[in-house]
């Protein structure tokens with residue numbers, strides 16, 4: 001359950017709260033495995049049928065508008 005357990009990739013969702021209009025980000029760690037998204041496009045496809053729950057850290061609104069996704073490479077600690 002810690003980093004370094006297998007290979008994983010971290011996608012960072014950039015969201016805009018629909019209520020308070022503040023930007024926020026949410027990291028989603030995806031294992032590097034067959035069937036798992038490996039690019040931003042594939043990740044966005046996955047979100048369409050498996051949405052990631054959002055909750056604004058400022059106002060606790062549950063509605064966020066997705067404005068972008070970036071991917072971070074995560075190196076397994078040896």
Ligand SMILES: [Zn+2]
Pocket residue numbers: 017018019020021022056057058059060061
């Ligand atoms: Zn908010």
